[in-house]
Amino acid sequence: MNAPLKVLVIDDEPPIRKLLRMGLATQGYHILEAPNGRTALELLDQEPDLVILDLGLPDMQGHDLLRTIRARKENVPIVVLSSRGDEAGKVEALDGGADDYITKPFGMDELLARMRAALRHQLQIQGERPVFRTGGLSVDLVRRIVKVGEEEVKLSPKEYELLRVLVQHAGKVLTHRFLLGQLWDELTDAQYLRVYVRQLRQKIERDPERPQYVLTETGIGYRLRAPD
Known part of the structure; x- marks a missing residue:
């Protein structure tokens, strides 16, 4: 036991x-x-x-x-x-x-x-898993393949890097400052981050206005839905 x-x-x-x-x-x-x-x-x-x-x-x-x-x-x-x-x-x-x-x-x-x-x-x-899954979203971190259901989603390099960071910390709230520091420079305007989050949601969310995967923590940052 x-x-x-x-x-x-x-x-x-x-x-x-x-x-x-x-x-x-x-x-x-x-x-x-x-x-x-x-x-x-x-x-x-x-x-x-x-x-x-x-x-x-x-x-x-x-x-x-x-x-x-x-x-x-x-x-x-x-x-x-x-x-x-x-x-x-x-x-x-x-x-x-x-x-x-x-x-x-x-x-x-x-x-x-x-x-x-x-x-x-x-x-x-x-023990990071090579394939991350939550709901209908899957991210193959080795082959860099993203799917929603059975359909492959094409992301730009920066969109993929944003998703990869979110996947590596799935379930955890990531502050704007942390994400900016990972993807650009923490002094970069947070508007850059909002633009890429919006673009990412357009590609992986069924309804980008009511996201199920990339969740907003108002005034703080973002959280990717925890793995199944």
Whole structure:
């Protein structure tokens, strides 16, 4: 029998920790709890498989703790709990190494889905599959062939590079800054990125105005639908 995955919950609010403890335990996760940053850093020695981090902590800045965790545990998935409407904080967290974020108040089903996506993303990085599939979209990263259903889609070199980066991080929110840095230069006008996202959607989405694959995270960036 496989050992349960360990989840480190870092939150200074006892009701939130209790909610997560009960909700995650019913799904078979083993919970480690930290009410502050100091305890969280101590518990990292227990090798958690995933971290849930509330940025509002009493003893240190949440973004500083995030960067410390990422420096010590390069591959552990980190899901940040954030305040509604704090787009700048979400962008800073994602650029600082978070894999995803969820806005308070949140539903347990949504959190579990984000956790599963973050865990799949790490597995994908560690053993990247040559053919990526989600819904009717398939991307052969070896032969550089893109299909929607059975129909091959012809992309320009830059459109393919955009899709390749999204595929390599499928399920993870990628900020405008990150994508610009991967494809051009992070100082390049974000309008370039919007143009190529629009062109890519025209080719791979059934309805580009209601995309199913390349999803917009308003004010933050884009997310490719997680693999099947």
